[in-house]
Amino acid sequence: MAKNAKAESENQTFTARQAEAQDEPAPVGDVNRNGLWRTWIRGRARKLSHSTQFVIAAAVILGLTMFFVGNLVSVRIESAAVHSAAEAGAQYMDTFLEPFVQELSQDNTLSAASIQSLDRLTESRSLKQHIVSIKIWRADGTVVYSTNKDITNVQFPLDEITEALKGKVVTDLQELTQDENVFERQLNVPLYEIYAPLRDSRSGKIIAVGEFYEKADSLRREINRVREEVWGVVGAATLAMLTLLFFIVRRGDKIIQQQQVALHLRLIEQTRLHISNAELQHKMATATQEFSRVNELTLRRIGADLHDGPAQLLTLILIRLDDVAENCTAVDQESLETIRAAATDALREVRDLSRGLALPEINDVSLVEELQLVAQRHEQRTGTKVTLTLGQLPKAAPLPLKLCLYRFVQEALNNAYRHANGEGQVILAKYIDGVLNISVRDSGPGMAADAMQLEKSGRTRLGLAGLRYRVESLGGLFSIDSCDTGTSVNAQFKL
Structure with missing residues (x-):
């Protein structure tokens, strides 16, 4: 139709303008206002409950869905109602118009008698209550009859009657904007137009199209x-x-809120427990360091007591034995030599114990110097060789760790000397990714699998057990690797 072509042209113009508007950058003020509005909307949305947010979103989505469904149903109902009315009107008008157009099968115009009959028909009171205008179209688009005589024998585009010439009943409830609707527009009443094919009564061929305009009020x-x-x-x-x-x-929102409250309370309780655990760990670390300090003081005091007590008494015994030996017989001299040898060995053992318990001043030395010092003292005391394989070690370390490392290496070397005769003694130390590893190895025959278990006499290996407790008290890891080719005592600390 002509109006469809016009509407299509207007749609293309609107689309082009819209595309141009989209290409133009938005003013800075508009962008800022849009950003402020979006921020304000997000802030308000966050303050709403989950149920309210859901209902708003559901209302928008469901509302739009129902709007389209309702609009579709309304359009379908309107189309069905108009088409039904058009079908009824077309059958009604066919009865009146077809007898007058039969002559179009032989001639291209209507006779004057047919035109007069049609005029009388359109002027009848019963028909004018519903039908306000009638047109008869020829197949070439020429109006051969019209209530408006001004357009009689005028040819118009075929867009209006194309579908009707195919045998379809066409109806339209839109505004009448075509050139051939001047008369109908002047009536100022709502109308809908109906196009109905008019056929030859003998052949059934479509010879014309009847168009009539019916009042659309009802x-x-x-x-x-x-x-x-x-x-x-x-x-x-x-x-x-x-x-x-x-x-x-x-209901679900209330359950979620209750669970959130419960989780919040649980989180508060866990936070409180975490703080309490941290305080306990701090107290435990402090107690461990204090215990280590007290233990070292105790060992020093025992060493000093051994040096000042039993060692001095043994020295006095040896001196008195020399005085007694001058007045003894040969038999008594042999007994005195035996006593002197035992006292000398006891004095040496007491002095060794005293030196072992007396810890040198290691507060101001580095870890490398500390390991060199303990190895040197062991070599001087035992006459054995200790090899040091040291990597890059931290320059500073806390005093409790230094005390622990000194006693660890000292006891491990003593065990290597006693059980492996000091063969292949090696101290290995390395510091990688915040982890300090210390190992003391030997090339002896190794340790029995039950070395840490109770012996038959009911005594344990207090040296190794003490090492384990000392290392683990500072949060370190203690382990022993032993085989036929030697033993490795290991300690690991995370600094």
Whole structure:
């Protein structure tokens, strides 16, 4: 149709303008205002409960869905109502118009008698109540009869009658904007136009198209009534679904809120426990360091007591034995030599114990110097060789760790001397990725699998057990690797 072509042209113009508008950059002020609005909307949305947010989102989505459904149903109902009315009107008008157009099968014009008969028909009172205008179109688009005599025998585009020439009944309830609708527009009443094919009574061939305009008042009222009913049903269904969803989500929201409160309380309790555990760990570390300090003081005191007590008494015994030996017989001299040898060995052992318990000043030395010092003292005391394989070690370390490392290496070397005769004594130390590893190895015959278990006499290997407790008290890891080719005592600390 002509109006469709016009509408299509207007749509293309609007699309082009819209594309141009999209290419133009938005003003800076508009961008800032849009950003502020979006920020304000997000802030308000975060303050709403989950159920309210859900209902708003569901209302938008469900509302749009129901709007499209309701609009589709309304359009379909309107189309069906108009088409039904058009079918009835077309059958009604066929009865009146077809007898007058039979002559078009032989001639291209209507006779004067037929035109007069049609004029009388359109002027009848019963027909004018519904039909306000009639046109008869020839197949080439020429109007051979019209209530408006000004367009009689005028040819118009075939867009109006194309579908009707194919045998279809076409109806339109839109505004009448075509050139051939001047008369109908002047009536100022709502109309809908109907195109109906008119056939030859003998051959059934379409020889013309009848167009008539019917008042649309009653039809529009019926369509509006049905549309209101449809929208009422759709609105009620939408409201019912939103209400049901609101109560379901609200119940779930309450459960979530209760769980959030419970989780928050649990988090507070866990935080309190974590703080309490941290305080306990701090107290435990402090107690461990204090115990290590007290233990070292005790060992020093025992060493000093051994040096000042038993060592001095043994020295006095040896001196007195020399005085007694001058007045003894040969038999007594042999006994005195035996006593002197035992006292000398005891004195040496006491002095060794005293030197071992007396810890040198290691507060101001580095870890490398500390390991060199303990190896040197062991070599001087035992006359054995100790090899040091030291990597890059930290320059500074806390005093409790230094004390622990000194006693660890000292005891491990003593065990290597006693059980492996000091063969292959090696001290290995390395510091990688914040982890300090210390190992003392030997090339002896190794240790028995039950070395850390109770012996038959009920005594344990107090040296190794003490090493384990000392290392683990500072948060370190203690381990022993032993085989036929030697033993390795290992300690690991995370600094």
